[in-house]
Amino acid sequence: MGFSEWRKLPVSLSELCINTTLRCGQSFRWQKISDNEEWRCVLHGRLLSLKQDSSCLYYRTIQSSSAPHPSAPAPQSSADSDLLRIVQHYFNLSSNLTDLYTQWSSQDPNFKKKAAQFTGIRILRQDAWEALVSFICSSNNNIARISQMVEKLCLHYGPFIATIEGRAYHDFPSPEALAGKDVESNLRSLGFGYRAKYIYQTAVIVSRDREDGWLDGLSNPESPALGVESRPGDEMKPQGRPGYREAHESLLELQGVGPKVADCVCLMGLGWGESVPVDTHVWQIAQRDYRFGKSSQKTLNKATYDAVGNHFRKLWGKEAGWAHSVLFTADLRSFADRLAATKKVDVDVKDSKSQVEIKTEVTTAVGLKAPKEEDVEIKVEDALEEATKRGKKRKGQSDGVVHASKTVETRRVSKRLRDKP
CATH class of the missing domain: 1.10.340.30 (Hypothetical protein; domain 2)
Incomplete structure (x- = not known):
């Protein structure tokens, strides 16, 4: 057959x-x-x-x-x-x-x-x-x-x-x-x-x-x-x-x-x-x-x-x-694996009298890898009995994008050196 x-x-x-x-x-x-x-x-x-x-x-x-x-x-x-x-x-x-x-x-x-x-x-x-x-x-x-x-x-x-x-x-x-x-x-x-x-x-x-x-x-x-x-x-x-x-x-x-x-x-x-x-x-x-x-x-x-x-x-x-x-x-x-990998670059320039401070912040967000199927919980209990047991959204929980890494680079350049020909 x-x-x-x-x-x-x-x-x-x-x-x-x-x-x-x-x-x-x-x-x-x-x-x-x-x-x-x-x-x-x-x-x-x-x-x-x-x-x-x-x-x-x-x-x-x-x-x-x-x-x-x-x-x-x-x-x-x-x-x-x-x-x-x-x-x-x-x-x-x-x-x-x-x-x-x-x-x-x-x-x-x-x-x-x-x-x-x-x-x-x-x-x-x-x-x-x-x-x-x-x-x-x-x-x-x-x-x-x-x-x-x-x-x-x-x-x-x-x-x-x-x-x-x-x-x-x-x-x-x-x-x-x-x-x-x-x-x-x-x-x-x-x-x-x-x-x-x-x-x-x-x-x-x-x-x-x-x-x-x-x-x-x-x-x-x-x-x-x-x-x-x-x-x-x-x-x-x-x-x-x-x-x-x-x-x-x-x-x-x-x-x-x-x-x-x-x-x-x-x-x-x-x-x-x-x-x-x-x-x-x-x-x-x-x-x-x-x-x-x-x-x-x-x-x-x-x-x-x-x-x-x-x-x-x-x-x-x-x-x-x-x-x-x-x-x-x-x-x-x-x-969660549907989240696309993204990279965000923020450059902040502060100009003082003696120097210029350039702060570059790179944040990389990646899609979460889906957990093994046995770890995926879809609770379908009687919601009216169980709602108070499950807790509220955790403090500081993100909006779905996981920030996998963040690097901050700060460079200070003397105005005298920067302007020197």
């Missing part, structure tokens, strides 16, 4: 950059094949492999001998067309990202300033159940550990798809698979900690206490699950459309789901573009760049959580969560 030939989909890096989009903490299942800049993941029962150059996205798959995934699209003209539909849907390619960046930049000078180095970031249209469980795993966690947990879920409870180059690939497990009698204890033994209880209890609720299709039924009708025809939605309001508010409140009834996790699932699993997940990182961005907390609002609580989301929805519109994700990514330590 092997891969098919590469297919080519014309899409520029300004419209989609998979290296940034797949690294910024939206999905935790993609595996980077470092030898050839390739990414792999099982989507809707298909093992998908991707790579990209400046003008095209390349994709390929294998033919699985197992039964089709329940959410896989029905066969139409060919398997190739189905695969293309999966790629286009998953990467949300129906939206023109260049137009969206232009719109957000015109409405927000801060976005215009920071977004230029972070083009091509798209909000993924993930399976809602996968997004829900993945973000329950993300509580008080970092990308590497979340990814490890999600991979363990797939390996132990997900349907097997294929073995390629000695690696077994599984799809994401269903709610029924995670609602078994021994799931909670098994997950604890696999290192899930308190999250094991939340995953098990939520799987039980979704598979037994809710009607079939309940979770997908919370989706934005304008951006539904794969294979579902879109239809017009409600009018946008500062607090979001009624369907978004309903979905958010419904998710809060589940175990291990606080406001931040609910908003992540609404944005990345249910297609509600106005959903703005607010954690302490986003709260710090709001304080630093949008003057939140400059008066009486010093901490992140329910009132300020809602205020931040409403402000960004008013500023950016129906895709506020998308614009917020661009700024979130731009602020992550893991993307």
